[in-house]
Amino acid sequence: MKICILMTALVSISLWIAFFSQRPAFASEEDARQAIAAPQYQANIATLGENLSVQAALEHILTLEPRTLSDLIEITEIPAPPFAEEHRAAHFADMLRRAGLSDVSIDDIGNVVGRRPGTVGDRTIALSAHLDTVFPLTTDVTVRTEGQRHFAPGIGDNSRGLIVVLTVLRAMEHAGLKTEADILFIGNVGEEGLGDLRGIKHLFRQGAEPIDSIIVVDGGSASRIVTGGVGSHRYRITYRGPGGHSWGAFGMANPHHALGRAISLFDQTALAVTREGPRTSYNIGRMGGGTSINSIPFESWMEVDMRSETQEKLDEIDAVFQLALQQALEEENREREYGPSLEVVIERVGTRPAAQGDRYSQLVQHAIAATLAFEIEPVLLSSSTDSNLPLSLGIPAVTISRGGQGGNSHSPYEWWENADGHVSIQIGLLILLAEAILAK
Numbered sequence: 001m002k003i004c005i006l007m008t009a010l011v012s013i014s015l016w017i018a019f020f021s022q023r024p025a026f027a028s029e030e031d032a033r034q035a036i037a038a039p040q041y042q043a044n045i046a047t048l049g050e051n052l053s054v055q056a057a058l059e060h061i062l063t064l065e066p067r068t069l070s071d072l073i074e075i076t077e078i079p080a081p082p083f084a085e086e087h088r089a090a091h092f093a094d095m096l097r098r099a100g101l102s103d104v105s106i107d108d109i110g111n112v113v114g115r116r117p118g119t120v121g122d123r124t125i126a127l128s129a130h131l132d133t134v135f136p137l138t139t140d141v142t143v144r145t146e147g148q149r150h151f152a153p154g155i156g157d158n159s160r161g162l163i164v165v166l167t168v169l170r171a172m173e174h175a176g177l178k179t180e181a182d183i184l185f186i187g188n189v190g191e192e193g194l195g196d197l198r199g200i201k202h203l204f205r206q207g208a209e210p211i212d213s214i215i216v217v218d219g220g221s222a223s224r225i226v227t228g229g230v231g232s233h234r235y236r237i238t239y240r241g242p243g244g245h246s247w248g249a250f251g252m253a254n255p256h257h258a259l260g261r262a263i264s265l266f267d268q269t270a271l272a273v274t275r276e277g278p279r280t281s282y283n284i285g286r287m288g289g290g291t292s293i294n295s296i297p298f299e300s301w302m303e304v305d306m307r308s309e310t311q312e313k314l315d316e317i318d319a320v321f322q323l324a325l326q327q328a329l330e331e332e333n334r335e336r337e338y339g340p341s342l343e344v345v346i347e348r349v350g351t352r353p354a355a356q357g358d359r360y361s362q363l364v365q366h367a368i369a370a371t372l373a374f375e376i377e378p379v380l381l382s383s384s385t386d387s388n389l390p391l392s393l394g395i396p397a398v399t400i401s402r403g404g405q406g407g408n409s410h411s412p413y414e415w416w417e418n419a420d421g422h423v424s425i426q427i428g429l430l431i432l433l434a435e436a437i438l439a440k
């Protein structure tokens with residue numbers, strides 16, 4: 001039934017194509033958020049939809065629904081915090097093998113990489129989802145089901161992403177689909193928190209086997225197509241001094257006071273950066289230090305996150321931050337009455353490059369066309385995902401939805417519901433086939 005709707009949509013695309021004659025242009029930034037597919041890419045997706053083997057694969061995704069859900073529960077119940085993804089990785093590698101891939105390995109850093117050779121093999125296209133969740137090893141990750149809703153930390157972000165990757169493979173194997181390009185089915189480590197994209201950085205490191213383009217599965221609603229990477233810089237800052245008695249040593253430099261000055265200075269000057277231009281943010285997320293109410297602390301620390309849609313703005317807000325740190329240090333040291341001066345230790349704990357992808361690239365256009373084929377209006381946006389890294393290297397990348405509905409992600413009350421979740425898997429399959437070129 002759903003397939004019939006799909007096929008009607010695909011046929012109607014062929015009709016729409018007649019109405020498009022020129023490369024679309026975005027009149028304003030607001031318009032740019034509305035996605036338009038150029039005719040040739042809509043035609044590619046429509047042609048795929050007319051292929052009987054592709055139809056069999058799309059249909060199989062629907063048939064697989066109960067299996068897809070049991071796969072999801074299985075993988076969700078294996079904890080996978082950043083830097084401790086190995087159990088989930090081993091299991092995911094097995095799942096790929098059992099789904100039909102013979103060439104599956106775990107690389108030096110812990111990424112699961114399964115290669116499905118193409119008939120030509122001159123290009124390599126990756127379909128990837130991150131293995132890690134934000135939750136520590138001790139978190140109870142048992143899936144609890146209430147009606148249609150499944151609750152468990154990490155069930156949506158990104159256990160479901162992994163299952164989308166797996167199910168696309170299952171569907172291709174079932175229908176015997178061959179592609180010209182090699183396809184890598186990947187479960188990568190280190191997307192969340194202090195993982196700092198280490199998995200994806202490793203896959204795109206210098207000297208690695210080249211990946212020509214990558215489709216990342218991570219994110220909610222099926223309409224979302226992430227074409228830009230929100231970059232971030234993250235720091236742990238520590239002001240250090242000798243410390244002492246609050247009464248007896250009064251007049252010595254105080255690390256907490258220096259930290260307070262730094263935050264105040266940064267907050268005042270950062271607004272000039274965030275108020276205009278590409279969206280930029282900053283946040284002091286955690287702070288601490290000190291031994292007791294009546295002691296001058298020997299250290300004061302904070303963790304800071306800055307983000308922007310462009311690298312230029314990210315560098316700008318970072319510069320403002322660095323200035324505030326030094327100015328606060330100088331002020332606190334200058335105003336002390338006696339004792340050693342404070343020092344500030346600046347640790348960079350995260351770097352995600354910001355980069356905007358090309359909305360007219362073949363990959364993005366195929367993603368738009370495949371989404372439209374299901375009569376879903378795509379929304380193009382920037383977000384912080386594994387795509388940031390390839391985009392910053394000029395390699396085509398797009399982040400697509402894991403499908404279904406979910407909520408409370410990054411919280412212990414995370415839930416996911418299979419509301420037409422198969423559609424996102426079908427969209428993923430079509431984008432992958434268009435990009436890797438279905439072999440004749």
Ligand SMILES: [Zn+2]
Nearest residue numbers: 157158218219
């Ligand atoms: Zn995620």
